[in-house]
Amino acid sequence: MxxxxxxxxxxxxxxxxxxxxxxxxxxxxxxxxxxxxxxxxxxxxxxxxxxxxxxxxxxxxxxxxxxxxxxxxxxxAGLSPKETAEIFDLRALVEPEIIRNAVPLMSSELLAEAREKCAAFSSATDPMTYGDLNRDFHETLYSASDLKFFQEIADNAIDRVERQIRAQLVMSNGMERAGREHFAILEACEKGDADLASRLTREHIQGAKASLLKHLPGA
Amino acid sequence: MxxxxxxxxxxxxxxxxxxxxxxxxxxxxxxxxxxxxxxxxxxxxxxxxxxxxxxxxxxxxxxxxxxxxxxxxxxxAGLSPKETAEIFDLRALVEPEIIRNAVPLMSSELLAEAREKCAAFSSATDPMTYGDLNRDFHETLYSASDLKFFQEIADNAIDRVERQIRAQLVMSNGMERAGREHFAILEACEKGDADLASRLTREHIQGAKASLLKHLPGA
DNA sequence: ATATTGAATATTGGATCCAATTTGGATTAT
DNA sequence: ATAATCCAAATTGGATCCAATATTCAATAT
The missing domain is CATH 1.10.10.10 (Winged helix-like DNA-binding domain superfamily/Winged helix DNA-binding domain)
Incomplete structure (x- = not known):
């Protein structure tokens, strides 16, 4: 048997x-x-x-x-403002490529899941969970891509600035703007517009970098 | 005392x-x-x-x-052809940015050193040293940049495909073409043309990827 | 002959002990 | 009182030993 x-x-x-x-x-x-x-x-x-x-x-x-x-x-390990900026530049280079690659590979199930994550982020009330929900949304979209090394790079880069991301999210407008941008990225993915999703992702990261550096000493 | x-x-x-x-x-x-x-x-x-x-x-x-x-x-660890291709895509994304950042920071001493390394590569006769000399040239140029995380990524990516790079260099035309392309990149750096150096670096990597995949089973 | 069981061997993961170095405080000289 | 010195405690790096698991191969049953 x-x-x-x-x-x-x-x-x-x-x-x-x-x-x-x-x-x-x-x-x-x-x-x-x-x-x-x-x-x-x-x-x-x-x-x-x-x-x-x-x-x-x-x-x-x-x-x-x-x-x-x-x-x-x-x-x-800590990061100087300059190092923080570089990590965001790295993210702004790599993550748009992940999304661009991922969009044509997204199943409707995955898009539904991403939509849930996006909504969960937008309706979050506990600042302690902002970071997790934010990451959850992005990783869901990225997971559709078959670029595993790109994803490794992005994961590690996000790890290194996770603290700053959380700080940025609790700053004035941080959650509200991120929520809007997430929704726009999601819509582009649903439309199958990889170029747009890629561009929005890049702007999302560049915007986070800018709003973060404004509040850091001598960036 | x-x-x-x-x-x-x-x-x-x-x-x-x-x-x-x-x-x-x-x-x-x-x-x-x-x-x-x-x-x-x-x-x-x-x-x-x-x-x-x-x-x-x-x-x-x-x-x-x-x-x-x-x-x-x-x-x-080994790499499948698909994984090898992805690493080269990652390099083609990151390394041009390193060069673009590095060009305005290159001292004449560093350029002189790079020229020596470039010549040493072109006149190499021992296939065992092809890889080292190739890497030596690129790392010299990259070292002028202040993007340390980008460099970490590039270093690791190169590590992972070093074996394939060496194979590519000993393939027909590998050294000859790489030597020409190195010289063109170096000239762009000496002219201070960061955009050109960046573009040539990207093409250099994409060319190496293409010529490598042609000889790999079912890329 | 082939498949299965089981013991002996090989190999890795972890605990305990020792050596090397740093750190902080007591001691002493000025 | 202050600064230099030296010794004890704290901490890390590494060696040796033990436990857990995998692998190999001989013995046995079908």
Whole structure:
């Protein structure tokens, strides 16, 4: 008798669990810029030894989310205004291409899902969730593309400025304008107008960059 | 008495040494695609324990140069023709922007250095060094830009297709055409024509992609 | 002969211990 | 009191050992 094989691989390695948790805590701002990451302390929090913690930290450093100094340890990486601007420029270059590629590949189911996410963002009331809902909408559209490396780049770039994005969203008009722009991007996708969706995405990112830099010291 | 503090940090950590060595071996093709990386074996080669080896491998995986499976180990990552094409598209998007940004920042010293590298590439006779000399030329020009994140992206993208670049260079006309195109890019930089340098860089990459895909099965 | 079971081996993931380095405070000299 | 010095605590980097899992191959049943 044959049994259906069940995927029981739900158990992830300790280092991956620590990595995911630290990454989430960093991009959500629960760990502030410059805050040291003590291996011992983190190991105690997750009931592990420092080995998987070190592996997680080294992966986070490879992603640019932490900086480490030999024998001194790791701190949450911060960005200068100039660096922030560069990341937004990178996003403004890459993400329009992802959308352009994705539009012809969007199923009606995916568009329906994106419409829900778009509505959820526009009607959000809890500032703590602004960032997640914003990201949720964009990633839904991006997921239709088959450009996985482009998506990797975009994901990492967004990770690095997630804190600034959240700040921008709670600023005056941030949510309102983003909501409008999301809706326009969605409409372009529904019309199948890849060029327009691409252009609107670029302007969306450039606008966020501009409104953010206005409030940063000496951009 | 005060002593001048000397920077004695020449001693890198074991994990960094292993990381650099493995990365070099992978992109130069000394380790073939799919070849398993045995922690124990590597540890013996470097006279260390497996701990720094594991850290190095996890960093390499974060860069996409190896793939690991739980309890099965790491293998050198390969690229499908489609993935190779995507990486070249990414390069064709990012690197022209780096050059465009770099041109106004190029000192005459840097241009002189680039000219030397360009000549060295064109007069190269040992196929083993084609890849290094090619990269050397491009990185010299890119180094003038102040877009460090863009450069990170480009560096990693080039890493991932370094093997294919080397193959392309030894193909018929590969070196000859690359040499000509390098010279044209260099001339545009010397003239201070950022737009032209950018366009030539894009065409250089797109041309390499096209000539490469012609020789790949079912691109 | 072929497929299945099961034990021995190989390999990775993690815990514990030790070494190297930094950091901070007590001590001492001026 | 202040600055330099030195020692103890804290912290990271790495080695060794153990646990968990995968792989191989011989033994066995059909």
């Amino acid at each position: 044959k049994l259906k094989t069940m995927d029981i691989s739900a158990t992830a390695s300790a280092s991956s669990i620590v990595f995911d948790a630290l990454r989430k805590a960093i991009i959500e701002g629960q760990l502030e810029e410059g805050e040291p990451l003590r291996q011992d302390e983190i190991a105690r929090l997750f009931n592990t030894s420092r080995i998987p913690v070190r592996e997680a930290i080294s992966r986070l450093e490879e992603q640019g989310l932490v900086k480490t100094q030999r024998y001194k340890g790791a701190v949450v | 005060k002593l001048k503090t000397m920077d004695i940090s020449a001693t890198a950590s074991a994990s960094s040494i292993v990381f650099d060595a493995l990365r070099k071996a992978i992109i130069e093709g000394q380790l073939e695609e799919g070849e398993p990386l045995r922690q124990d074996e590597i540890a013996r080669l470097f006279n260390t324990s497996r701990i720094p080896v594991r850290e190095a491998i996890s960093r390499l995986e974060e860069q996409g140069l190896v793939k690991t499976q739980r309890y099965k180990g790491a293998v050198v």
